[in-house]
Amino acid sequence: MPTTSSHYHQLQPEDRVTIASLRQQNHSVRAIARQLHRSPVTISRELERNASSSGYGSAHAQCQPLQTDLPQAAQSRAGAGAVAGLSDLQRHLY
Incomplete structure (x- = not known):
């Protein structure tokens, strides 16, 4: 029996431009x-x-860093000093 697997695909810059444009034209979330x-x-x-404050902006969205926190288990394993020394990529992977 085949299993269905959901794959997350990040929004691309052109998706964000489309969202901004359609939102500015007062399209609903469902229509977008x-x-x-x-x-x-x-x-x-x-x-x-x-x-x-001025609404949704695709440029603003694209420039925002991915806001993720390290899982609690990773923090306790690594200790505060070790976590502080991780690169952005390593933090993202935890």
Whole structure:
């Protein structure tokens, strides 16, 4: 029996431009999601995460670093000093 596997694909810069453009034209989250073949939740989270006082901006969204924290297990294994010495890529992989 085949298993279904969901794969996460990050939004690309052109997706963010489309989101910004459609949002500026007052398209709904669901309409944007349909056009990009994404879940409405993905679009909603993108808009929420990258909102500024002037609204959603694709350039602002693209420049934002990925905000991830190290899992608690990785922090306790490595200790505070070792975690501080990790590169950005290593932090992302934890």
